[in-house]
Amino acid sequence: MNLTELLPASQNLAAVRRADPETADILAAESARQQSTICLIPSENYASTAVSAALSSTLTNKYAEGYPHLWTNGDRVERNGRYYQGQANTNAVERLAIRRALALFTPDPENYHANVQPLSGAPANLAVLHAILQPGDVFMGLKLAHGGHLTHGHHVTVTGEYYNAVQYGLDETGAIDYDELERVALSSQPKLIFCGATAYPLQIDFARIGSIARRVGAVLVADVAHIAGLCVTGLHPHPFPHADIVTTTTHKILRGPRGGLIVSKKQFGPAIDRSVFPGLQGGPHMNAIAAIAVALKEAASDAYRAYAAQVVANARELAEGLLHEGFRLVGGRTENHLLLLDVVNGTNGCRAKNGSYLAAQWEKAGLVANKNPIPGDAKAWLPSGIRVGTPAVTTLGMKESEMRQIARWMADATRHADDDGHLEVIARQVAQLMAAFVPPTAV
Ligand SMILES: *Cc1c(COP(=O)(O)O)cnc(C)c1O
Numbered sequence: 001m002n003l004t005e006l007l008p009a010s011q012n013l014a015a016v017r018r019a020d021p022e023t024a025d026i027l028a029a030e031s032a033r034q035q036s037t038i039c040l041i042p043s044e045n046y047a048s049t050a051v052s053a054a055l056s057s058t059l060t061n062k063y064a065e066g067y068p069h070l071w072t073n074g075d076r077v078e079r080n081g082r083y084y085q086g087q088a089n090t091n092a093v094e095r096l097a098i099r100r101a102l103a104l105f106t107p108d109p110e111n112y113h114a115n116v117q118p119l120s121g122a123p124a125n126l127a128v129l130h131a132i133l134q135p136g137d138v139f140m141g142l143k144l145a146h147g148g149h150l151t152h153g154h155h156v157t158v159t160g161e162y163y164n165a166v167q168y169g170l171d172e173t174g175a176i177d178y179d180e181l182e183r184v185a186l187s188s189q190p191k192l193i194f195c196g197a198t199a200y201p202l203q204i205d206f207a208r209i210g211s212i213a214r215r216v217g218a219v220l221v222a223d224v225a226h227i228a229g230l231c232v233t234g235l236h237p238h239p240f241p242h243a244d245i246v247t248t249t250t251h252k253i254l255r256g257p258r259g260g261l262i263v264s265k266k267q268f269g270p271a272i273d274r275s276v277f278p279g280l281q282g283g284p285h286m287n288a289i290a291a292i293a294v295a296l297k298e299a300a301s302d303a304y305r306a307y308a309a310q311v312v313a314n315a316r317e318l319a320e321g322l323l324h325e326g327f328r329l330v331g332g333r334t335e336n337h338l339l340l341l342d343v344v345n346g347t348n349g350c351r352a353k354n355g356s357y358l359a360a361q362w363e364k365a366g367l368v369a370n371k372n373p374i375p376g377d378a379k380a381w382l383p384s385g386i387r388v389g390t391p392a393v394t395t396l397g398m399k400e401s402e403m404r405q406i407a408r409w410m411a412d413a414t415r416h417a418d419d420d421g422h423l424e425v426i427a428r429q430v431a432q433l434m435a436a437f438v439p440p441t442a443v
Contacts, residue, residue: 039392
């Protein structure tokens, strides 16, 4: 079966095909892959057709170095702060995105600041470090193998190379070890503490970390890239007012274009704006900023609130199904949108030699997830875990009954991981289910 033939050929793809059939073939194959497999990667999602359309708008042609505002004595003045002419519409769309970011993320927009220009989550985090710290300054973040992000001080990144990064971790139950965090903060006296994670299935106690940060005089940054949509809908405690600065990606649970946001208490606004531009970046991607504006409007809707609640309900159902089959979950459960499986220590056949092998075999069954380090892992390239999440499948409209089916397929694909023929049978069943759940049209 050639799946590309089943897809509606959109006008955009036809335009690419007329100019460049080779690229068009790749784009069509990717759409077919997304249509026929189940996306369980918790950091991925399907952007709406409106977001994709804004992304391919004429704003991609425009240079807009600078901001739609200027800073005078710590106050943001709505006066053109761009370097080039022709900014009527870039200013309008960036102001709209800023206004929506403040309305969605802050309790009190007047006293907060938003920067919508970071090109993605990693540059947003680097911009914050660059705004607050001097090279060599001490900051704290959660260890990568315990669920933290690379940019929270891992030594392979610039955040670990230019700054003096001190790491904290999880306790033996799989929860953030808040006592250790406090001890490390008291002994290392960081100027900044990062909280937030990329592979952490439990809720984060922002209030507790906030009180530790205040005790040592550190700026608290909450990186909610994964859980932003849960925080703004009340399904996870909100980082404000405990955090001073919040960073997020816009393309994960927020379902926007690839991009980053920094929302902060107002006093950090001038330093953050300077740090993003001219400190780290050149011209902002105005087409992405327009698409962020669209995504933020969508995220403020009742439909999005219902979506976020279903993401959490689906994750719980998936966790229950997987535990029932014999999988072992780091932390034992989920309180958000994701689950971290310890695939080396499962029972009832729900185990494998490592996460890399199993994730690759699962893909043959149409189940697309990612290998992930878990506590105790020494090697990030041969980890013992797999991370799965429900933001993407929930966008498609899947509910609890599909989660139970997916849990059965995951167990089946694990028990028969060495049997490619069996995996292919599952892949056909997966494609059949996916035929009823069409992702929004993009290209
Ligand atoms: C995904 C993620 C990032 C990085 O975002 P990119 O867009 O990949 O640069 C940063 N922090 C956390 C917690 C993330 O999950």
